[in-house]
Amino acid sequence: MTRIQSLLALCALPLAIYTGQALAEDMAQALQPQQTENGGSFITGGVGDEEMAQLKSTRADYNLHVLFTGKSGEFQSGVKVQIANTKGDVVLDTTTTGPYLYAKLPAGKYKINATLDDRTQSRSVQLAGRSGGDTHIVF
Missing domain, CATH: 2.60.40.10 (Immunoglobulins)
Known part of the structure; x- marks a missing residue:
């Protein structure tokens, strides 16, 4: 893996975590x-x-x-x-x-x-x- 690919993967991780949390919160709210x-x-x-x-x-x-x-x-x-x-x-x-x-x-x-x-x-x-x-x- 190149240094740029590693850096992009590292930057994408917080976004993936945030998106997953937001999706879970939206789903929980929808099913209230x-x-x-x-x-x-x-x-x-x-x-x-x-x-x-x-x-x-x-x-x-x-x-x-x-x-x-x-x-x-x-x-x-x-x-x-x-x-x-x-x-x-x-x-x-x-x-x-x-x-x-x-x-x-x-x-x-x-x-x-x-x-x-x-x-x-x-x-x-x-x-x-x-x-x-x-x-x-x-x-």
């Missing part, structure tokens, strides 16, 4: 649980293997699990999601940052409206305490 309108919580994400593994490790904390894909199975993000209770009150209103949305909601029946590129899909789910909904929405 958010509050729903009724005091429940939700999390969205799952872009990349590491984020997906981190998200899936929290699965047991949520009683609603929604996966968004295209018809060919490709993951979808940027899905506008509204979840309403039987009274029609919107209890969750967000846009996904990845193909997964996990929510912790009180037991009951809910309607999920998911919109991507002006196409809307609707699903009804019944949640019973800690168990309930595994839903796959295909666009």
